[in-house]
Amino acid sequence: MKIAMVYTSVTGNTEALMRMIEQAFQTQGLPVDIYPIHAFDLEKLQQWDAIIVGTYSWGNGHIPREMRALFAAFEQQETRAVVTAVFGTGDSFYPHFCGAVDQFRDMLYVHTDLAVTLKVELLPQEQDVQRCQAFVERLMTRLNQHLEQKSIFN
Numbered sequence: 001m002k003i004a005m006v007y008t009s010v011t012g013n014t015e016a017l018m019r020m021i022e023q024a025f026q027t028q029g030l031p032v033d034i035y036p037i038h039a040f041d042l043e044k045l046q047q048w049d050a051i052i053v054g055t056y057s058w059g060n061g062h063i064p065r066e067m068r069a070l071f072a073a074f075e076q077q078e079t080r081a082v083v084t085a086v087f088g089t090g091d092s093f094y095p096h097f098c099g100a101v102d103q104f105r106d107m108l109y110v111h112t113d114l115a116v117t118l119k120v121e122l123l124p125q126e127q128d129v130q131r132c133q134a135f136v137e138r139l140m141t142r143l144n145q146h147l148e149q150k151s152i153f154n
């Protein structure tokens, strides 16, 4: 099972959330490969069973510049069979809270098999540990359904 978690973070909030999600994978004994966006190969997204996207939001709920190529890669490649999830941190002071998560969610819903999303206010807190566990459980339920279907049809 190949699962990638691709993220961006400037001031560390989204990275802290990514670590919490990584911990939830580890608790369940599941492997996940982690990539800061600049280290992720955008060429063959369909080589992954699941891709988890982590992003902060910028401007008026915009996707950060460094995440735009990943966004376009999902739109351009055949990724309907890839299970996805998106998480992010934002600041509810801004009118469009976690707008980049919403934009990824809408696109991933169309181009992939989107399983779950998660938004957190700034730096994740103790109560977010449980939300991260639920996030991983939802993703894994969808992924297991997917892998079962694959084995029936292959």
Ligand SMILES: Cc1cc2nc3c(=O)[nH]c(=O)nc-3n(C[C@H](O)[C@H](O)[C@H](O)COP(=O)(O)O)c2cc1C
Binding pocket: 008, 009, 010, 011, 012, 013, 014, 015, 056, 057, 058, 059, 060, 061, 062, 089, 090, 091, 092, 094, 095, 096, 097, 098, 099, 121, 122, 123
């Ligand atoms: C100039 C600027 C614009 C921002 N715009 C938004 C926004 O539109 N929506 C939102 O939810 N958060 C917005 N934020 C807040 C960041 O997304 C938030 O601080 C986030 O946790 C930063 O993530 P990072 O620590 O991983 O870099 C903005 C922050 C800055 C500095």
